[in-house]
Each structure stands twice: as C-alpha cells, then as structure tokens.
Amino acid sequence: MNYSSTVQKGSEFEFDVARIYEALGYSVEVDSRIDGNQVDLVCTLTVRGAPTIKLFIECKNYREKVSVTDTNKFINTFNSFSGQSGFNGGILISKNGLTREAKNALKGHKQCKAIKYSDLMNALLDVEAPLRAFIADYETKDIHLFYLPLRCKSELELENNLETVISHWLESERQLLVILGGFGTGKTTTLMKLKHQLAKDFVSGKNQLIPLFISLRDFESFGSIDIFVKEKLKEEIGIEISYNKFINLLKEGRFLLLLDGFDEMGQRIDSKVRFENFENLIPIISASPKTILTCRPAYFVSDDELFSIVKHYSNDFAPGHHDPNLSEKLSGYGDFIKQARHWSSSDEKFSISGTDSVTILPFTKNDVVQYVTNYFSCKRIKSGPINSAKEILKRIKQTYDLQDLSKRPILLNLIVETLPLIPRMKEASPSIIYNEYTLAWMCHDYGKGRVRKLIPIEDKKQFMNQLAWQMYDNNSLKFHYKELLPHLSDFFKQSDILEEFIASDIQACSFLERDALGFFKFSHKSFMEFFCGKYLYSALLKDNLNDFIDQSLSDEICFFLGDLIHDSGELPKTFEKHLLNTFRSTSKRLNLENNLLRILSKTRLKVWNLKIVDRNY
Secondary structure, rough: OOOOHHHOOHHHHHHHHHHHHHHHOOEEEEEEEOOEEEEEEEEEEOOOOOOOOEEEEEEOOOOOOOOOHHHHHHHHHHEEEHHHHHOOEEEEEEOOOOOHHHHHHHOOOOOOOEEEEEHHHHHOOOOHHHHHHHHHHHOOOOHHOOOOEEEEEEEEOOOEEEEHHHHHHHHOOEEEEEEEEEOOOHHHHHHHHEEEHHHHHHHHHOOOOOOEEEEEEHHHHHHOHHHHHHHHHHHOOOOOOOOHHHHHHHOOEEEEEEEEEEHHOOOOHHHHHHHHHHHHHHHHHHOOEEEEEEEEEEHHOOOHHHHHHHHHHHEEEEOOOOOHHHHHHHHHHHHHHHHHHHHHHHHOOOOOOEEEEEEEEEEEOHHHHHHHHHHHHHOOOOOOOOOHHHHHHHHHOOOOOOOHOOOOOOHHHHHHHHHHHHHOOOOOOOHHHHHHHHHHHHHOOOOOOHHOOOOOHHHHHHHHHHHHHHHHOOOOOOOEEEEEEEEHHOOOOOOOOOOHHHHHOHHHHHEEOOOOOOEEEOOOOEEEEHHHHHHHHHHHHHHOOOHHHHHHOOOHHHHHHHHHHHHOHHHHHHHHHHOOOOOOOOOOOOOHHHHHHHHHHHHHHOOOOOOOOOOOO
16 A cells, blocks of 8 residues: 555544554555545455455544444445445444444444454554563562662753653653663663563553563674564564564554663674664664663763764754763764764654653662662571671671672672672672672582583583673674584583583573573673673683784773782782783784773772883874
C-alpha cells in the first residue's frame, strides 16, 4: 500500500487501522469507492487452501461512543453490496467503543462485528504471555527485593530521583532520553526495573505501552539493524514481524524502546565509527515516540562528542550540563561533526523531536547503609565471619577507598557478596573483591562431575584471562562456543571433552551468559575488563610489553590493572622499572607511555625519580 498517496484521502485514524491490518497480513485499500459509495478500508487476505477473506471496514474516531444510528448505517451499507462485491465480513472499528444500543443492533448480524482499536492492536501484538513470564522471572531475582532508586543530575546541574525524571519525561513530548553512567552505576538495572513496572501496567490494563528492552552489545553479531531488531522482537516479546512493519508500529507509539549499552556496540573505536553506530539506531529512534538510550560517558572523547551526535538529529536538545565553551572543545574533531551534519541534512526523514540527558549519581552514604541492610534482611545470612549488615558497614568504613567504591551499585553488590570471604587482615580492594567473587564461581561445585576435575583451577583462571583479552583485542563483546575450541586445547589433553566442558563448567560461572544460539558474553562488561587486567598483569610479570605498545587500553582496564599492581608484592618494582625505562628511552612509543601513565595513576605508587620531558604528544 502506498501510504504517501492514500494518507491524504483517509483520515489519520483510518491510516493507523490500515497499518495494523497490513501487519496482520492483509492487503489494504484505503478510501475505495464501490457503486458510488465511499468505503474506509477494504482488507483482503488470501490463504492457500482456504477461501479468500474480504472485509468491509468502517473507522469511527469519535471522542464519544459510536451511536446506534451510525451502527445501523454501517450494517445497511454492508448489506447493500456484500453479495455483489464479495465481502464476507464487515467490521466497525471504534476508538472508544459502542453504546449499549449499538451493541444490541449488532448482536443479530452474523457477518458484522465491532472491534475497539486497542483490542485490534492487542490482536497484532500478543505480548501478554511473554511479559507475564518476564514479571515472574524478575520477581525471583535478588535485585527485585533490595533495589534502591538512583539519583541523577540533569540540565542545570539539578539533582533528582531518576525514576521521577523518567516518569516526567514519559509524560512529556520529548522523544529521546539519554542516561549516562560509568560502569556498574545501575544503567541496566534501571531499565529492567522500568520494564518490570511497565509490563505490570500492561498486563493489568493500566497502560498500553509495551516496554521493549534491547541489549545493544548483541548488535555486532547481526551487522544490520533490520535483522537485529527482528531477532530481538522474537527474543523479548515473542512476535515475528518484518522490520518495516515494526517501524510502522513504532510510529503508532505502542513501544517504549529501552536501548541498553550504546558503548557496547563496539569498543576501541574512533568518532567516525561511533557516529556510524548511532546512525544504525537512528531509524528506530526517530520512528519511536519514546526511546531511552544508556551509555558510559567514557565511551566518547568527551560528553560534548555525544551531545554533538545527538543534537544534529534533535530539534531541541537539552544536555545534562551545558558547556559555554562547547564550540572550542569540538574543534578537535571537526571532520566528525562535518560528516554528521552532512548526513543529517541529506536525509531529512530521520529526526528526533526533543532530547534530554541525565547522568547517574553515585550512591550516598545513606543509600549504602540502606542497600546493605536490605541485602542482609533478604538473604537472612546467619553464618560466616561477617554475618550482619553492621559488620559489613564497619569494614567498609575501615578499609581504604572502600567507602568510595561502595557508591557504585555493582561494586557494592560484589562487596556484600565477597567481603565475608576475605580475611579481616586483608585489604578489600576492587581487584581483591572481583578476584574473590569470580574465583568462588570458578570453584562452584568443583567436586561434582568428571569434567570439572580435568582442568586445574589455575588453568581455568588463565583461560578466562586469555579469553577476555582475546575479546578485547578483537573488539568483540560476545563469542560462539566453537570459537573457544582452539584455545581450550591448550588446557585440555582430551579433545573429546571440550564441548562438555563448555556446556557444564563455563556455564556454572555467574559472570558468563550463553544464549540459545551458543554465543557467550560476560554478564557485565566490568568482568571482562577485570580479566583483561589479570591478563596484562601476567604479561608484566613476564616483562612482555607488546600488548601495551600495540593499542590504547580502556580506563576500566587501567583501573583494574593499577589496583592489581597495588595489591601485589613484587610487581610494583617491576612496573616502576618498565615505567622508568620507557621514559628514559629516546624513542617515542605513545601508546606505551600513555598506557603506563594511566595505569600509574591507579596504583597509588610514588615514583620519585620519574622525569617526563616534552614528548610532543
């Protein structure tokens, strides 16, 4: 159906109904004339091996309920040419239903019926069952029990409750909300909490908005937005429709798009590729009246780079914090902005009607206390060296930097999970916390099953380190189990048990997830970054700096590696040796120098005799 030619003939309501019937598989004619009479819609469905269905459809977009007078007129019109025109059914579509008298008028007619527009839409989007399944699963998770609302900073540096900001944004006319937050600040948790609430509202009939959560880290496996979206629709809400039909449904305003992890569409990439990633998302963002997009701020050169992308598509962009020196700061990547302007001006069909951004703030001291209290109340922990919220909070306060680290929700969760496992005399640094947590899961049920006895724990740890680094080095956030086989052979002598190991041992790790197609990914990106830090830690012990020379490391990997160096015994001296030798050298190796300096800033080391001359960076 050519909408551009028919939309001017039919009302907007007729147009909306026509799109639904097309999505249901009908061919649709808008504003047809039959024997001199105008018909809103003629919908035809041809099914092999069955009679053709041809429907005469009238659309009533009334503020009030359809009257018996209009209903009788609809019945008489259908009766007048149902036989000669081949109609075998008549449907009266109303926005707000029928009066009691109108319903009675239709009761005696076998071929005519009335359908409310919302019921017609629900017939297309039969999502209640998958949403109920999501609700039931979500409510079994710990986070449902001890979730705490987050605070955020919005425009003009104003602080507010993030849920309140989202609620007000949903009621506004603004189209895109960008939620920024560093690793482990609760971006995904916020979206899942929102999905849970909207899913409950939908199945209870309180709201017709369908939450569609899409993890963008999976995009690279598909390569194109249409294939990616089709798979996500099937995975999330169990419907299979074409990409074009999905775009039409987005325009209907039935979905709230929850796009999680823009930074996870790719890793060590430049501004050009970042723009291309956003360009891939623009068709669905511009089609949907409401979209929330989450991202780590560190993914961009600066906040201003992100804002420069969005503002070229948005006719009204309000960043979380205004910078009066924006033009000066953007001068360093003028080519990127030029390209963005060229693309956005050359294809005017994509635009965003109003964009807001907020930045998630860390937990406060009161938040930390409340979270730990809720955790122990829900878990009902009765044994172990630390078995009360009071003891956990005391140790957090007494441990260097742990109070600051506990302001990140993911780290606070790991702290309360692992602190009881760490001896009191041992400092609970980030690397210690991650190490204890991951080690506990790698040892999980280690005595069960012959496969788990065939690989020593140390080899398993090395394998995880190597796997994480391979993913980072290949700029990939997921991998297929068959890609593991060559690497696993270094740790196994019997090739016939490799797949069994993958199926049982790897899946036992809570920090790894596998989908139905056999792709693995880390449950949180920070686990991959921690194992990368461990991999580079081993490289430093072997005086191997190749990986430090070849590429620039992410801030998070530098964070974990610096902390590992701090916690080690001999490595600080080895690291200091490499640092001094690098800057005493006359050769310029910018990646190496930059990486080592950034790692140094995380080690808490004091290197008194380091002199950095002008390297013309």
